Amino acid sequence: MKTLSTFYQGKKVLITGNTGFKGAWLSQLLLSFGASVSGLALEPNTEPNLFSTLGLRETCKTHIGDIRDPKIVEQAIDEEEPEIIFHLAAQPLVRDSYDNPRYTFETNLLGTLNVLEAVRRKDFVKAVVIITTDKVYKNKEAEEGYTEKEELGGYDPYSASKVCVEFIAESYKNAFFNPERNPSCLICTARAGNVIGGGDWSKDRLIPDIIKSVFETKDKTIIRSPKAIRPWQHVLEPLSGYLLLGKRLWKGDKTTVGAWNFAPERENMITVEKLLKKGIDILGQGSYIVNEATQDKKHETTILRLDATKAKEALSWKPNLSIDKTLQLTFSWYKTFYTDREMIKQETMQQITSFFGEKGP
Numbered sequence: 001m002k003t004l005s006t007f008y009q010g011k012k013v014l015i016t017g018n019t020g021f022k023g024a025w026l027s028q029l030l031l032s033f034g035a036s037v038s039g040l041a042l043e044p045n046t047e048p049n050l051f052s053t054l055g056l057r058e059t060c061k062t063h064i065g066d067i068r069d070p071k072i073v074e075q076a077i078d079e080e081e082p083e084i085i086f087h088l089a090a091q092p093l094v095r096d097s098y099d100n101p102r103y104t105f106e107t108n109l110l111g112t113l114n115v116l117e118a119v120r121r122k123d124f125v126k127a128v129v130i131i132t133t134d135k136v137y138k139n140k141e142a143e144e145g146y147t148e149k150e151e152l153g154g155y156d157p158y159s160a161s162k163v164c165v166e167f168i169a170e171s172y173k174n175a176f177f178n179p180e181r182n183p184s185c186l187i188c189t190a191r192a193g194n195v196i197g198g199g200d201w202s203k204d205r206l207i208p209d210i211i212k213s214v215f216e217t218k219d220k221t222i223i224r225s226p227k228a229i230r231p232w233q234h235v236l237e238p239l240s241g242y243l244l245l246g247k248r249l250w251k252g253d254k255t256t257v258g259a260w261n262f263a264p265e266r267e268n269m270i271t272v273e274k275l276l277k278k279g280i281d282i283l284g285q286g287s288y289i290v291n292e293a294t295q296d297k298k299h300e301t302t303i304l305r306l307d308a309t310k311a312k313e314a315l316s317w318k319p320n321l322s323i324d325k326t327l328q329l330t331f332s333w334y335k336t337f338y339t340d341r342e343m344i345k346q347e348t349m350q351q352i353t354s355f356f357g358e359k360g361p
Contacts, residue, residue: 004240004356007247009034014082016040016067016115017089018060021200022131024050025235026086026242027060032352038080040065040073041089050199053337053344067111074118077125084127084246087115090162094135095204097158108161112168116187120176125185127249128177129242130169134193134231134263134306135159145307148191148259165189166259179254186249190242192262193304196326197235198333198348206272207330210279214286215338221288226273229303233264234326236355237319244315255314263306268323278324282331320355 013030017023018039030037039062044051051057061080065072067089077085090108091097097104112130119125137146138153154160169189177183196207206223213221241262248256273290280286311317321329329351336347 004243005033011084012036012082013084014038014080015086018062019044019051021050022235023088024054024056026239027056028054028348029239029352031059040076046201048201068106070114073114077118081124084250085125086242087130093204094156094158097156101157104157105161109164112165116172119185123184127246128187129245130189132162132165132189132191134191134304136163136166136191139304141303145305147307148261148310173257179257186257188245188257189259190245192238194230194232195235195238196232196330198330211334214283222291223272223288226290228272229269231263231269231305233268234321234329238262241311241317244317260311261306261308262311263308264319269305270323278327279331282327
């Protein structure tokens with residue numbers, strides 16, 4: 001914790017999408033490091049939500065606006081003058097992208113374009129970390145994890161939009177932020193997927209579905225694809241990788257430019273049904289039914305694994321949490337929220353302190 005917290009102390013950081021699940025965790029994390037944190041995002045789209053739960057509206061100056069509007073993006077960057085930008089704002093749901101493909105493409109493409117266009121005209125921004133997804137790879141349902149050199153190719157509108165983001169970032173890297181030309185700013189992309197942790201209430205996600213079933217509706221959790229395998233990882237795992245990238249880019253490390261995978265160890269890559277059973281055991285309550293008839297024509301991958309060797313070797317990053325520890329942290333957060341909400345900020349900070357204290361990046 002000391003190395004990263006020392007670096008980020010006093011740094012001016014802007015997070016797009018800071019009202020979302022990962023953005024709120026990143027905001028709280030950076031605030032705990034002593035950074036000056038601002039954000040640009042829409043209002044939270046669920047109730048409850050992590051942004052409001054942690055009181056981030058009071059501690060993190062947030063510009064409420066649409067990332068698709070270039071004037072709003074430029075105004076926020078001009079006003080905050082950040083040294084480092086973490087670009088997380090996106091339409092993040094695969095299934096929603098089938099219902100709203102235009103909105104998905106506009107948000108993910110134009111949002112990224114607007115950020116990079118604004119940044120290339122500023123001399124105070126030194127680093128931009130653009131968050132994409134593990135779903136940018138052309139998925140061959142292979143057992144092996146995909147490396148950063150694998151072919152890209154999104155099947156659904158969400159995945160395809162994120163592939164386009166990768167291409168936009170590559171183009172701007174070559175044309176405007178080329179590390180060989182000594183630019184004032186360096187950029188990279190970060191790929192991770194199936195991030196879980198306390199404070200996510202998004203629809204069509206397994207953990208929120210379990211939580212809503214146990215604590216709200218008291219119904220059985222319905223799962224569509226029990227045998228689907230995902231690389232489950234606690235939200236603090238990839239966030240620690242993003243922070244390492246931001247630090248290296250800020251320091252002008254040209255080797256950091258490019259794409260990076262952040263993934264858990266193979267033991268964390270378990271089926272939906274196995275994760276659900278573990279979650280019910282931890283909570284001590286809940287039940288589920290498999291209803292594959294609820295599947296529709298919205299294609300979702302069965303197996304998806306990433307290879308994070310590059311991040312392990314070049315960044316000295318490594319996943320720190322087993323699947324059991326990941327789920328313990330996740331479900332203990334929700335248990336605190338629903339049984340003793342006054343303690344949720346403390347629970348969040350305890351998880352941050354414990355994670356970075358043990359990991360010591």
